[in-house]
Amino acid sequence: MKYNVQIDDAMRVVELLQLDDGLHVSVDGVGVEMDAEILQPGLLSLRVGKRSYHCWLDETPQGRRVVVEGRRLAYSVADPRQLRRGAHSGMEGGVAQMKAPMPGRVVNLLVQVGDAVEAKQGVVVIEAMKMQNELKAPKAGRVVRIHAAAGDTVQSGAVLVEIE
Amino acid sequence: MQKKVQQRRIRKVLVANRGEIAVRVIRACRELGIGTVAVYSDVDRRALHVLHADEAYRLGPAPARESYLRGELILEIAKQSGADAIHPGYGFLSENAEFAEMCEQAGVIFIGPPASAMRALGSKTKARQMADSVKLPRVPGSTKGLESLHEAKRVAAEIGYPVMLKAAAGGGGKGMRAVAAESELAEAFTNASSEAERAFGSSEVYLEKLIERPRHIEVQLLADQHGHCLYLGERECSVQRRHQKVIEEAPSAVVDESLRKRMGEAACKLALAAGYTNAGTVEFLVDAKKNFYFLEMNTRLQVEHPVTELVTGLDLVHLQLLVAQGEPLPLQQKDVRLRGHAIECRLYAEDPDNGFMPSPGRITRLIQPRGPGIREDCGVYDGWTVPLDYDPMLSKLIAFAPTRAMAIDRMQTALAEYCIGGVASNVGLFQRILGDEKFRTAEIDTGYLDRLLAEEKVIAPPSEEELMVAAIAAALFEGHAVKQNQTAAAEEKQSAWHRAARREALRG
Numbered sequence: 001m002k003y004n005v006q007i008d009d010a011m012r013v014v015e016l017l018q019l020d021d022g023l024h025v026s027v028d029g030v031g032v033e034m035d036a037e038i039l040q041p042g043l044l045s046l047r048v049g050k051r052s053y054h055c056w057l058d059e060t061p062q063g064r065r066v067v068v069e070g071r072r073l074a075y076s077v078a079d080p081r082q083l084r085r086g087a088h089s090g091m092e093g094g095v096a097q098m099k100a101p102m103p104g105r106v107v108n109l110l111v112q113v114g115d116a117v118e119a120k121q122g123v124v125v126i127e128a129m130k131m132q133n134e135l136k137a138p139k140a141g142r143v144v145r146i147h148a149a150a151g152d153t154v155q156s157g158a159v160l161v162e163i164e
Numbered sequence: 165m166q167k168k169v170q171q172r173r174i175r176k177v178l179v180a181n182r183g184e185i186a187v188r189v190i191r192a193c194r195e196l197g198i199g200t201v202a203v204y205s206d207v208d209r210r211a212l213h214v215l216h217a218d219e220a221y222r223l224g225p226a227p228a229r230e231s232y233l234r235g236e237l238i239l240e241i242a243k244q245s246g247a248d249a250i251h252p253g254y255g256f257l258s259e260n261a262e263f264a265e266m267c268e269q270a271g272v273i274f275i276g277p278p279a280s281a282m283r284a285l286g287s288k289t290k291a292r293q294m295a296d297s298v299k300l301p302r303v304p305g306s307t308k309g310l311e312s313l314h315e316a317k318r319v320a321a322e323i324g325y326p327v328m329l330k331a332a333a334g335g336g337g338k339g340m341r342a343v344a345a346e347s348e349l350a351e352a353f354t355n356a357s358s359e360a361e362r363a364f365g366s367s368e369v370y371l372e373k374l375i376e377r378p379r380h381i382e383v384q385l386l387a388d389q390h391g392h393c394l395y396l397g398e399r400e401c402s403v404q405r406r407h408q409k410v411i412e413e414a415p416s417a418v419v420d421e422s423l424r425k426r427m428g429e430a431a432c433k434l435a436l437a438a439g440y441t442n443a444g445t446v447e448f449l450v451d452a453k454k455n456f457y458f459l460e461m462n463t464r465l466q467v468e469h470p471v472t473e474l475v476t477g478l479d480l481v482h483l484q485l486l487v488a489q490g491e492p493l494p495l496q497q498k499d500v501r502l503r504g505h506a507i508e509c510r511l512y513a514e515d516p517d518n519g520f521m522p523s524p525g526r527i528t529r530l531i532q533p534r535g536p537g538i539r540e541d542c543g544v545y546d547g548w549t550v551p552l553d554y555d556p557m558l559s560k561l562i563a564f565a566p567t568r569a570m571a572i573d574r575m576q577t578a579l580a581e582y583c584i585g586g587v588a589s590n591v592g593l594f595q596r597i598l599g600d601e602k603f604r605t606a607e608i609d610t611g612y613l614d615r616l617l618a619e620e621k622v623i624a625p626p627s628e629e630e631l632m633v634a635a636i637a638a639a640l641f642e643g644h645a646v647k648q649n650q651t652a653a654a655e656e657k658q659s660a661w662h663r664a665a666r667r668e669a670l671r672g
Binding site: 048055 | 515520522524531554556583584585626629630631636639642644
């Protein structure tokens with residue numbers, strides 16, 4: 001089975017072949033001498049050359065990361081099934097949707113429909129877990145729609161503001 | 165003035181808190197053979213403190229006002245369950261003088277200072293007046309709440325900008341605003357007042373001169389009911405973000421024996437003047453010339469108390485229980501000796517790479533570091549869902565070693581071993597701070613972390629081998645997940661077949 005792994009900023013093609021004499025691994029077409037033990041789902045011991053690595057899978061709402069020696073590297077794996085499903089993104093037709101990253105309360109809207117905004121400009125302040133957080137515009141543009149008002153309670157993933 | 169102190173043995177303690185501090189107090193009680201009662205809100209039924217206590221009672225829905233802040237209900241539960249004392253932890257009711265008074269009147273020991281001392285020191289404005297009365301140097305500014313914006317302008321002009329607006333009832337950085345010039349004062353005044361009203365139920369704010377690049381250094385006190393007060397060394401808590409402590413250590417790298425004695429004795433004088441008993445902390449700002457200024461007193465056990473415990477070898481919760489029973493302190497000032505260095509990191513479910521956005525949710529993996537000199541006061545477990553209704557603190561990781569440099573290295577090792585999955589955490593932030601040269605040389609002040617965060621994050625790119633290992637791991641995780649799904653699907657298919665077969669058989 002071949003996996004196209006986008007890791008950090010790099011791309012690696014990893015091929016895993018389970019044969020009678022064990023697991024064969026190649027990266028970008030080059031065979032790697034190693035052995036792997038999956039300790040638990042998401043927890044792995046790898047021996048590569050002389051080194052022993054402890055790797056674990058960190059899945060958060062922000063994405064998946066593999067942690068190697070305390071270093072967290074964001075990754076995504078493209079296989080044919082995932083490609084067919086299509087990328088999920090807030091950017092459609094040039095409109096960026098700003099979504100509530102968690103359930104909370106809208107404290108303040110810093111923009112109005114029609115306002116021009118800079119990238120990273122504060123747009124909405126939401127309060128959750130006793131902390132106020134400013135959501136920043138993902139790109140420069142114009143505010144085309146606002147779906148929330150100060151005082152509203154919003155669910156995680158609710159679209160708050162759309163910027164074109 | 166020797167007054168008769170009533171001594172009363174504590175047999176059962178109700179812990180009016182949640183999370184790691186509730187677990188910490190429950191453990192201390194258990195060590196002393198004292199029974200424990202937990203209370204919980206609806207989202208905390210499965211919380212760790214409920215699992216640890218001997219008894220546990222429901223308070224109400226998740227919001228603190230409907231659960232952990234319901235003083236009357238908590239006192240009622242204490243009486244019903246036969247608890248003779250209440251430990252308030254930190255936050256919630258811990259600095260609520262009315263609650264302490266209600267306990268006193270009901271004959272339930274409040275493990276903390278008497279209500280009168282809380283009133284004298286709990287409000288920051290009153291504490292400043294008290295500091296003046298014992299000639300404790302304090303930050304220049306008002307000693308009373310500001311009546312109006314007009315008065316704020318006058319006071320600010322007197323002491324000179326930049327100034328700091330602060331909530332008199334405040335804590336945890338809420339209701340606080342730095343103001344650089346008069347033009348910013350009106351907005352800051354309104355915001356600070358309304359934030360204070362919302363967080364503490366009092367909109368009283370006052371003004372202080374902003375001390376440039378101060379260190380935050382605080383003195384741990386412990387006073388008994390017989391008029392003895394000890395200082396247990398200092399903690400440096402200069403690494404802060406939004407006025408919230410992020411890393412604390414003991415001792416401070418800049419406090420020598422003579423400064424420690426002067427700050428400690430000044431702090432004791434303040435506490436004794438207010439009739440203070442039990443554990444408390446006097447916070448100071450220390451400027452570059454090592455002048456210290458009284459900031460405020462925290463009339464409770466603090467989050468960062470473990471670093472003091474490690475360097476003094478004392479158990480503060482045990483001592484709290486002892487003095488709450490009316491017993492005299494079992495040691496004298498000359499017996500307090502500091503040894504080694506301790507550092508604490510406050511682990512939060514928040515994402516430092518994404519504006520420190522809180523990240524509540526289910527913890528799907530938790531592998532905690534162990535080893536010599538590592539202590540963790542933790543309030544969560546693998547499978548626990550961090551609720552979004554409270555402070556997102558997960559745990560306090562504490563490293564202890566003979567020297568500061570060794571404690572930093574020990575903490576770095578522990579952080580590298582720390583696996584927490586499912587929620588974002590600030591582990592990476594600590595790795596960055598502990599690796600920073602300025603932190604390692606203790607060139608820190610309360611603005612240090614903001615300056616560090618403003619710098620471009622320099623991360624050495626992963627090596628070829630790390631990338632390769634990570635890519636293989638990612639593919640294996642993916643493959644394993646697919647295989648598990650296939651297995652599950654196959655089992656599902658098989659069981660469907662079995663069901664069909666069984667139906668056939670029954671029909672026959």
